[in-house]
Amino acid sequence: MDPFQIKKAPVEYDVAIVGSGAGGGMAAYSLAKSGAKVVLLEAGGYFDPADPKYITQLKWPWESPRRGASTTRPFGDFDAAWGGWDIEGEPYTTAKGTEFHWFRSRMLGGRTNHWGRISLRFAPDDFRRKTMTGIGEDWPIGYDDLKPFYDRVDKLIGVFGSVENMPSEPDGFFLPPPKPRLHELMIRKGARSIGIPVIPSRLSILTKPINDERGQCFYCSQCGRACQAYADFSSSSVLVKPAMKTGNVTLINGAMVREVLTDPASGLCTGVSYVDTQTLQEVTIKAKTVVLAASAGETARLLLNSKSGRFPNGLANSSGVVGKYINDSTGASRSAFIPALMDRKRYNEDGVGGMHVFTPWWLDNKKLDFPRGYHIEYWGGMGMPAYGFGWGIEAMNGMLAARDGSKKPGGGYGASLKDDYRRFYGAYIGMAGRGEPVPLESNYCEIDPNVVDKYGIPVLRFNYKWSDYEIKQAKHMQDTFEEIIHAAGGIALGNKPGAETNYGLEAPGKIIHEVGTARMGKDPKNSVLNGYQQAHDVKNLFIVDAAPFPSQGDKNVTWTILASSMRTSEYIADLAKKKV
Template structure:
């Protein structure tokens, strides 16, 4: 195949425009460097009226918000799913993993719930705590300065609580709890479970002239036309384009590999243009991979050469290994006290929860390590397809005659609307070498690029954690005077434990460490084998935590970018 090579040599090529890639773009462009950003999906600006879905009514959709080709429905702005047409992935027999890809400028930051939690001191030292996994080569004190800068740069609401492993930050004012959340607070506290204001990256107060303030439409998943919620495009890449450096965007560009020279050093990337299906080469002094943990591993494993016969950066045979996702299990409760409520007022708030429960347990008294936090949903937000009213559930589980047609259906919807509260546990799984992704030598995608094969199984530790989640949800529902909605999942269903990958928090495929034999990158996320290639997505994570990983991806990308800037200025790479 003829490969079209660009004559320009960039200072840095960044592959991926999500959290890690967006932060690297902002830092490096602000420092005056010439940056190319290569994104596998199309250009996207949430303020563009052609693409904006915010503030549209469900009746403006022929499907009332449902969508046959998006897992989260038409109103979710992410152009992605666990299945992407023409881009398959495979599994080792008897294992399961669901791989989410978001194909658009800004990546998954257009989809996530903006839950912005710092990892705590214990989260970086897992093996020291309980003997499982490995410790990170860095600690909280190394990342704290970047968390602090991140809070101020992007904006996050919350409150300082003085919790040891849920570190405080620089917070904007949080929104007040809504009615269903007040019920949750009472039910959780009776069980001895703490409840604090959520920590989420939506602006409740203006922080700069480029971004608006949240006006509580509750539609953050649709992307924000005034940039009040965080996404990588609107908050990092667009400002970077206005700063001192030059930022060139290459969209709809599917990266095949990192190219190298005779000495084995990276020279740039090769990508397939999705529009003309031709292959192109870009050149740079430094390559930064931020395509997501699995995608970056795939690129490295496909980057084979005489100097790197096992794939780039893979002399340790660990690229793709130690893949792990957050645990997840969910439940919902029917709360009779919330029936026949007043629905004449707006209770939307921010898009997502106003309160949550950080991990409270003592693992020395439990049969699993680490922990989880509890996310809460409910209320009387704008109804659309799949908004949570299922007459069959009320008929089956409570013997209530609900539903029908016409006036009787409308009356029952009003009676029961807002009387269901839901919970999601999101916890830490243990990183294990036997959970991994690798190249499938028998399958390619529609662009001719070899695809990933996954091998992943939950252990009994994660299953026990899910059981604890379900028992906790049941207790909280009981404390609210409610009824568990549906059948509580038991051992035969792994206590409702989500399939690996379903929580979309996968990390760990290019783990960091001090020893090149047992890790892929060093503590600055620089490949041990090739000093001008860096990984700034969640691949270098040594372990997950009982927190969402995005805030730590951003902080570590900022830290790695500072190191790249220093090395480029010293001409060390």
């Protein structure tokens, strides 16, 4: 086979969608339902968590020779995400003195297969931070534009939660939330005693069935392994599969899209060109409209690599803004030990995948030395032991008296050590802040002039540094964590992260919430897309992942990706109808 032969698909599709994660899955679903002929291009392989070929859910640690360690998958052997921060043959680089870690999932549904299912709406204020604080950027649209779509996403996909009437956390259409676990009740009691709110979490997990195609949660806490009952949201199970049932979607796996093709005369997209990852053949797809949903990083890379005489700086980049303002959530964490939970009664408290309660942002930044908020996620309890169980006990068991009241130095061996593991089981908790960063022009990704991946496609080079805004926010997180731990009767573990580690602030990219590389805005001079996520420069090019978001709030963005992808998809369908 000649790998340089260019194959042309014989048909012209109405829409070519690049990427099958939250944004691409929703676009495929909405457009296929509206009757459009869609081709959905996914760089990774097929995945169905109900097929035994792919199932890791309900497996036991001893079914993995490494007991679930993270040697080949960053979140452990049973995690559903293929890929990770490092993929063989698909490098990326970082500019000197900067840091960015880029997590990619090469599979149907992308990164929605293992995410935390945290499904928060942006609040009205999250769309206008520049107006409120003088820094950052406003969105060209507001909460009212997205609210009807948030409502429909809630009903279509399902999310549990509670009505709280907090202006910063708009309520939706909620399924019943699961009751808190024991450690969550203790954290809640402690946090509330010092004025920090703790409310039911909002996760896209079906605590009640919502249709015949998806089952109900059976409380194994393993959403990260992808659910064989389709009781949690992943794009592949919940959107792509029903979209394909319409008969209007052609799914092509192993399609690494290299370039968006344009007509030099009209400047409009004519389709895309991809490398078949198995045969290495170059294939051209023709489409009337191109929708990018490859993730903030990949979408920017694709635009920047789609250079032509008419678009010398890359496609849709007359503003020069493509790749700029990339921003990931801040993240810092602390763990603790609750002596009152030693020797606890055993029962099944797996619950849903992830936390049953969380702390939404509760303070006023006007009174603080940093401009943006964060929320706090919690964990703990009697989880399934796996690789890492009991690790570091030598730093723990010297702090606590033995059953007979005696104290011994940390570490040890033998019967009394074995007993310590039993006594301490289920007495650990942890918490992590996830905060809003300020998007900066000086944080950007660009094409590395010297490096290509194994398909010959030029790769991204990241330039990313946290600013004082994020570092001060992390400091506040660490102070708050200790207050909550003490109020809950816990002992904070390890040393409190200080200035030398930016207060434990995770490196950019580690939280896997990067957004903003092709931001929307009213002014084509400083934005890539208009308020419908349509390119200012190329009218039949749309972006429906998180690349268009000028900011990310202190909310995980998946629910906003889904709502805005639905809105953009219906806008595309309306445009097509008007033409007819």
